[in-house]
Amino acid sequence: xxxxxxLKTTAALxxxxxxxxxxxxxxxxxxxxxxxxxxxxxxxxxxYIHTPNMDRLAAGGMVFTRAYCANPxxxxxxxxxxxxxYPTETGIMDNxxxxxxxxxxxxxxxxxxxxxxxxxxxxxxxxWHLAIPEKQVDVHGFEQYETPQEDPLTTSNVVKFLQKxxxxxxxxxxxxxxxxxxxxxxxxxxLPLGEVGAPPPVDQLPPLRKNHQPxxxxxxxxxxxxxxxxxxxxxxxxxxxxxxxxxxxxxxYRLIEKVDREIGQVLDALKxxxxxxxxxxxxxxxxxxMQGSHRWNQKTILYEEATRVxxxxxxxxxxxxxxxxxxxxxxxxxxxxLCDYAGITPPPGLPGLSLKETANGKTTxxxxxxxxVSDRLVQGAEVEGKLPKPDGRMIxxxxxxxxxxxxxxxxEALYDLEKDxxxxxxxxxxxxxxxxxxxxxxxLQEWCSKTKDNFPVPxx
Numbered sequence: 001x002x003x004x005x006x007l008k009t010t011a012a013l014x015x016x017x018x019x020x021x022x023x024x025x026x027x028x029x030x031x032x033x034x035x036x037x038x039x040x041x042x043x044x045x046x047x048y049i050h051t052p053n054m055d056r057l058a059a060g061g062m063v064f065t066r067a068y069c070a071n072p073x074x075x076x077x078x079x080x081x082x083x084x085x086y087p088t089e090t091g092i093m094d095n096x097x098x099x100x101x102x103x104x105x106x107x108x109x110x111x112x113x114x115x116x117x118x119x120x121x122x123x124x125x126x127x128w129h130l131a132i133p134e135k136q137v138d139v140h141g142f143e144q145y146e147t148p149q150e151d152p153l154t155t156s157n158v159v160k161f162l163q164k165x166x167x168x169x170x171x172x173x174x175x176x177x178x179x180x181x182x183x184x185x186x187x188x189x190x191l192p193l194g195e196v197g198a199p200p201p202v203d204q205l206p207p208l209r210k211n212h213q214p215x216x217x218x219x220x221x222x223x224x225x226x227x228x229x230x231x232x233x234x235x236x237x238x239x240x241x242x243x244x245x246x247x248x249x250x251x252x253y254r255l256i257e258k259v260d261r262e263i264g265q266v267l268d269a270l271k272x273x274x275x276x277x278x279x280x281x282x283x284x285x286x287x288x289x290m291q292g293s294h295r296w297n298q299k300t301i302l303y304e305e306a307t308r309v310x311x312x313x314x315x316x317x318x319x320x321x322x323x324x325x326x327x328x329x330x331x332x333x334x335x336x337x338l339c340d341y342a343g344i345t346p347p348p349g350l351p352g353l354s355l356k357e358t359a360n361g362k363t364t365x366x367x368x369x370x371x372x373v374s375d376r377l378v379q380g381a382e383v384e385g386k387l388p389k390p391d392g393r394m395i396x397x398x399x400x401x402x403x404x405x406x407x408x409x410x411x412e413a414l415y416d417l418e419k420d421x422x423x424x425x426x427x428x429x430x431x432x433x434x435x436x437x438x439x440x441x442x443x444l445q446e447w448c449s450k451t452k453d454n455f456p457v458p459x460x
Contacts, residue, residue, distance in 0.1 A: 024169045024342050025315065026279040027115075028270065031173070032259050033074065033127060033180040034299060036288030037067065037308040039256055048206040049253040053264035054310070057283050061314030062359040063323045068396055070331025071374050072287040072299045072306040074129045080331025081286070082130060082140070083108040084350040086374065087331070088453045092131050093376040093391070103131050105139040109347045111335055113141030115171040118344040123161050126154035126175030142173070151176050151193055155262045159269040166275075169342070174266055179255035182289060186248060186297055187236055196254035205246040206253065209293045209305075211422030212245065215415075218294075218426055221390050221408030226296060228380030228388055235379075237297045245292040252291055276316060280341050283312040284330055293422070300377055302394040302403045303423055307373050313359045315341075320361045327396060328355065329371040351451070370397040370443050374453075393455050395443050402428075402440035404458055412458050414440065 038044055042055040042063075070080035075095045076087040085108055087093050092103070103110070110132070112122045124142035127149050132140045134147050146157045158174045181191045199205060214223065230238040240248070263283075270276050288306045290296035299306045311328055313319055332352030339346040340354040357363045373394040380388065390407040401415045401423065414437055415423040427433040445457045 024120075026166075026169050026275055027120075027171045027338055027342065028266075028279050028281045029171075029173045030176070030263055030266065030281065030283045031126075032176050032178065032256070032285045034182065034287060034289045035179055035256060035259075035285040035310065036291065036305050037065075037310045039179075039253065039289075039291075040310060043310075048250070049256060051256060051260040053260045053267055054283060054312075057263075057267070057281060057314050058310075058312050060316070060321050061281070061312050062319050062321070062361075064311040064313075064326060064328045064355070064358075065323050066325050066396075067284070067309055067311035067328035067330055068307045068371060068373050069285075069287045069309050070329055072301065073375065074286055075131060076374075076376075077286040077331060078130050079103065081334050082111045084111075084332055084335035084347065084352055086351065086372070086451060086453075088374050088451060088455075089351075090131075093374070094378045095129075096378060103139070105132075110140045111338070112143075112171065112173075113139065114335070114339065114344065114347060115342065116141040116143060118342065119168060120342070121166055121168045121170040123170065123172040124175070125157040125161070125173065126151070127177045128175070149177050149192070151178055151259060151262045155265050158266050162266075162269045162273045162275070169278075171338070171342075174263075176259045176262055178259040178262075179252055179289070181255050182248070182252045183234070183298060185251045185255075187234070191255075193258065196251050196258070199247040199250050202243055202246070205243070206249045208242055208246055209249070209291060209422075211293050211424050212295065213424075214294050215413070215423055216425045217410070217413075217429060219403070219405055219408055219413050220410050221388065221405045222301065222413075224383065224386075224388055224408070225301070225377050225380055225390065226294075228383045229296075229300075229377075231383055232379060232381040235297060237295075240292075248297065249291050252289060280313065280315040280318075280338075282334075282338075283310065283314075285309040300375055300379065302373060302375055302392050304401070304417075304421070307394065307396075313337075313355070315359075319359045322361065324358050324364070326355070326358050326366045327368045327371045327398070329373070366398070370395050370440075370447075372396075372444070372447050374455075391455060393444055393448075393453075395440050395447075397440065397443065400436060400440060402437075402444070404441075404444060404455075406456055412437070 040051045042058045071087045079092040123144040128147040229235045293305045336352045336354040340356040375392045390405045395402040403413045412428040413426045414428040
């Protein structure tokens, strides 16, 4: 089915009546690319970064402080966001077009299609990076789309959409690229969306990350993968000294400020359109960036800086301002939450949970004991005559982060995030932590059995 035929198709509504549909909220989803949860001024202050527009959304909405992506890499993370399924379920575990599977639309209905079929006007603007081609509108469901990887063009498209008259509630995605340009900055390349200028003197740079050094007793495969990644041209940071790492963080913050200004234009246009009071706004990111933590840059690895993302929900008159420590997996909780607000029955079998009751202030209890994040490290180069490509799984429980990898002699890590939020000491081999280690192994085994994931859970 082509785009024109799709637009002519009359879909069956899953909620009754046009009048009822008209009362449903608009939904505006704003995502950045490669932005860690704490990299905003409402979290760390304005001394080194100023994000007034993300700050204003957070000031008026619910901020989930323990939200994690499904996979700290673009395509797997986005695939989860738009299907509500784990990357291990869809089979999309990397960015490689040569090995990546295509989403089965019958098995994995996509967000835009679910909302279109429920009577919503659907639109997508900005970075795509999904396992479904943009032209397959009958599969992804976004009847209006433009996918430039240029943030100002994304903003322009979003503003034009908001300025139009809408006869139906809308679901719109504003998918921004930055601060992803930190990848080009680290390689000394021209920045596609504009330069950020020369770094200031050392005494004006942000400080080095407190957890800059690798953790004590880090899994051996993680050390090997660090060297493998830094041997690849994509990740040329092995020669960075302290000043260069601090300049990296400075540049990263400037790129976040650039995308914050784009977000400001979107929020202003929403207000000027008169639709802000009936619009649920979600602000998040596909994954984070390591920023020199444990001597890593970019993403992929299962540490806090790469996996934890900001997740803000704003809906005037419905969502009260506040914070929630509830454990969130954005990849699987995204679709159930949006469907709940829209009164749409979600596709059957989704593993995620709706955040509506928590966001609306009706409950503070966390229904989960843990969440799971997965990865596959495939972007490195050969080291020691090997080209390692291990899979990893992370259990984020109420107190700990437990990671296990499919390769290596010492495959596990256990970090006490209450006492050691920077993940600096691996407790997995400590005799006193045996009970906690076994409990987290059991959590991972339970999840693997439930989701039919054949990951080799450590047994001894």
